[in-house]
Amino acid sequence: MNELPILTIITLLPLVSGIVVAGLGEHRKLARGLALTSSFLSLALVLGLWRSFDGNSGLLQFVEGPHAWIPTLGVQYYLGVDGLGLLMVLLTALVVPMSLLASGRVADRPHVYYGLVLFLQAGLVGTFTALNFFHWFIFWELSLIPAFFLVRLWGGAARAAAATQFFVYTMVGSIAMLLAFLAIFLATSEPGQPGVFDFITLADMARSGTLEQLLPAKLGWIDLTARKLLLVVFGGALLGFAVKVPMMPFHTWLPAAYSEASSPVTMLLTGVMSKMGVYGFVRILLPIFPQHINWMLTPLLWLAVITIVFSACAAFAQRDLKRMLAYSSINHLGYCLLAVFAVAKFTNAPQFATEKAAALNGVFLQMFNHGLTAAALFWFVALIEQRSGGLRGLNDFGGLRKVAPIFCGLMGIALFSSLGLPGLNGFVGEFLIFKGVFPLAPWAAAFSVIGLLVTAIFILTILQRVFNGPLNEKWSKFPDLTLGEIALLIIPIALMFVLGLYPRLVLDVINATAVQMVEQLKF
Amino acid sequence: MNVSYLELLKLAAPETIVVLTALAALVVDLTSTRDLEARFRFIINGMIACAGCVAAIVWMLVMPAHANALEGMFVVDPLTQVVKIALLGLTLFTVLISMDSTFTEHIGEYLALILLAAVGMMFLVSAEDILMIFISLELTSLSLYILAAFNKRDVNSAEAALKYFLFGGMAAAFTLFGLSLLYGLSGATNLGQIAAALEDKGLDPLLIVAMVMIVLGFGFKVAAVPFHLWAPDAYQGAPTPSAAFIASGSKVASFFIFAKVMMIGFTGGETNGVHEIAGSAAWQQFVSGWTPVVAVVAVLSMLLGNLVAIVQSSVKRLIAYSAIAHAGYMLIGVMAHSGEAVASLVYYAVTYGLTTIGAFGVVAVVEARSKDDQLASFAGLSRRAPVVSLCMMIFMLSLAGIPPLAGFFGKFYVFAAALKTGAPNLGLLWLVILAIAMSAVSFYYYLQVLKQIYVADMPAGAEELRVPVLGQVVLGLIAVGVILLGCAPNLLVGVLQASIKAAGL
Secondary structure, eight states: OOOOHHHHHHHHHHHHHHHHHHHSOOOHHHHHHHHHHHHHHHHHHHHHHHHHTTTTTOEEEEEEEEEEEGGGGGEEEEEEOOOHHHHHHHHHHHHHHHHHHHHHTSSSHHHHHHHHHHHHHHHHHHHHOBBBHHHHHHHHHHHHHHHHHHHHHSSTTTHHHHHHHHHHHHHHHHHHHHHHHHHHHHHHHHHTOOOOOOOHHHHHHHHHHHHHHHHHOOOOTTTTOOOHHHHHHHHHHHHHHHTTTTTTOOOOHHHHHHHHHHHHHHHIIIIHHHHHHHHHHIIIIHHHSSSHHHHHHHHHHHHHHHHHHHHHHHHHHHOOOOHHHOOOOOOOOHHHHHHHHHHHHHOOOOHHHHHHHHHHHHHHHHHHHHHHHHHHHHHHHHHHHHHHSSSTTTTSOOHHHHHHHHHHHHHHHHHHHHHOTTTTTHHHHHHHHHHHHHHHSSHHHHHHHHHHHHHHHHHHHEEEEESSSSSOGGGGGGOOHHHHHHHHHHHHHHHHHHHOOTTTHHHHHHHHHHHHHHHHHOO | OOHHHHHHHTTTTHHHHHHHHEEEEEEEHTTSSSSOOHHHHHHHHHHHHHHHHHHHHHHHHOOOOEEOOOOTTTEOHHHHHHHHHHHHHHHHHHHHHTTTTOOOOOOOHHHHHHHHHHHHHHHHHOOOOOHHHHHHHHHHHHHHHHHHOOOOOOOHHHHHHHHHHHHHHHHHHHHHHHHHHHHHSSOOOBHHHHHHHTTTOOOOHHHHHHHHHHHHHHHHHHTTSOOOOOHHHHHHHHHHHHHHHHTTTHHHHHHHHHHHHHIIISSSOOETTETTTTOOOOTTTTSSSSHHHHHHHHHHHHHHHHHHTTOOBBBBHHHHHHHHHHHHHHHHEEEEHHHHHHHHHHHHHHHHHHHHHHHHHHHHHHHHHSSBBGGGGGHHHHHHHHHHHHHHHHHHHHHHHHHHHHHHHHHHHHHHHHHHHGGTTTTHHHHEEEEHHHHHHHHHHHHHHHHHHHHHHHHOOOOOOOOOOHHHHHHHHHHHHHHHHHHTTTTHHHHHHHHHHHOOO
């Protein structure tokens, strides 16, 4: 194949520019300029990719490889994107420049900061395009290192503990996942032939039932029955993703990390990194372990419901804007989990195929929308912090609407998008998710609606306490958005409207993928 | 027994080249460079030493040989050649990081000893006969004892060397005792013949004594708990390049021969899929033999090494305790005793050695300017010496096992091999889980070092560190090597697997 290896280029571009930026030394302007240039270049490349993507096919496109990488271990260099992968790459390419633009005030070692952000971008793009476990895992872990340092070095007062907690949690999850895949690798290896790490082949094996026979036949662990063994392996993989998303009860690292990290870094964490978890659920767990999700369906569904409802309630109880939004992130991704589990429900009735496809489409849209909206919201919080000298308590403000009407208006739109107001992007994803999940898992869906309600309450509370009510005299000089800021912020806001009113823009690309994924879910 | 000495010389040509180089360095330093400035003497003689190493490597690459001379006294096959090349590479880097040091004026002697130790390691790798193994072990150890004591002006160096020497002497006595029992039991000195003689004897009580003694002796060489006490003192007190060599080259050679002795000599007949003499360390299915012994040593090493490393304030001691922990991981590879496991073990040991030399190189740079190796001396290093700091970050992250660096793949490969060996019931899974949990602990202290370098503020009045260009280039090369071996492990793994197949292990 002599085509341009475009996915490799998109992955390597931020990596190389990251090295250049970090190696430049402390030239703040130059580092920032270069980082922005690189990120816009990536965006342009991804938009080009988006244009030439064939939306009628749910198959992998722009495939590179598989080239042998470490043949003795069955590791291949194998890249490709389908609608989901492309959407996530686009999200990364969108959120990174947003975060870079929001981090204009980095004064301490800017070259390292911008370099790390670009490394993180490379790790994320790599994760969303790799199709071989080993290769994918390298990027999955690689994205953790810059994220750790970004939280650790540029965060708030309690950043050290938050960063360590974040690191340890994700690490434990990753290790569990690594062990699970090692088990699969061993089970699929034949004498003289390495095992299988390739997601596509593994999914095929899972579909044909080979994987299920091989695991208990080749492995065993202190008299475990075949079924239990399979569940242990599945549990290992599940844990890795559940921590990353996060699914309750593995979420305790998140509020600390999101609130202690500086807001531009939080934009990256919530905007893209949290999507890695959901992406893993859809790309890896759903095709390879559908049977196992199905066995555990009831507890998993209820964990998703708990995640949705409790995180919304927890957000309501917070008094710090960043912590509120952090919990609200858990809540929004909870809907994705709910839908993923519901889709795995055992049923071959044809009428459910549409519902499942709708739910999966909803998941993809929700991932993208939440990435966009949450990144925008944390950007607003960053602006509030800049203006207030670091204050961001729910009760520190009041009546800002009077002194900063444009600020209030734009942030209000983002908040309403997060709430799921029809006409804005947040609505479409949630609507499709509930449309799909209701017939599949009515009770779980019904209870999740409580989460929607509580979300509405706490988002309105934010609007009321910060922007409405009597003006807090302390902030009578609170500056409104400058023209430059408006010009930048208007882009994500406009996207919210566009996607809310014309979701086909994205649906055309992802629908075929969702349909194909549902088709392949045969039991 | 007909021995053609010419043939033997041809087989042992790389070793001969290194010995001659050692003598050359000694003579040149004594006769012609005596009056020069120390720095130039180091550069001239160092270049001679490097040239010797390179010549030996080239010889092995150009003239691959496959022979077994004198019934296992000296075995040359693709596998031993790969390991020897790796050893010479490590020696080369050790010489290169010593170039900048000022701890001695006996430069010729210093370099000659390093090369002699390397010769000992090369013979060790080639030996399949217990006599030869013991002699080469001693040649290596004696050279290393002196290297540890080389800083005559420093009391700590002398103390470190004495400790190392006393422990080493005792360990050698144990090894010798074990080997003599083994000879008494089997009537042979060749490992293959010993294995054949022990085939149907089962686990003789006397054999158990011999086995434990031998594990103890090798346990000392690789610094595994409970024979580790010398390591922290020796690493801290010895001149940094000597410590680097003890931690890298010696470890690679010892692990290789440890695995070889255990695999060839101590497997015994097979009953129910379990080698009689090897036994089994599988969870809840322990069968007595040497693997449970090694398992105990490995568990203790991983626990103690990692936990004690946390509280260290001296970077060299920290590396020493982490070395104990790494010995624990590598012992898992020894325990797996399969061809694949040897490949993974050699890969792990070589990449670990390379990384450790790099880390010691950075410590040497810092030490030369701030006179100690305390963690606090590393504060703000990223602003004083960015290139060196970046290298240190790569080394620490590799030791911690972060992908895509060599340390990650090494761990991954060793664990995969161990799981594969216990395959039907994943017997060694408990060890692998413990190892992974402990390597998660190790993040903490490696990050402590990086925290000092990148987060902590520079001490007031500190200025930019002037690092010699050569030093930066060498450290950079090592760092690139660590990244390269991590991203494309097949460079080494492919060669290793092919040569293991060829060697018939």
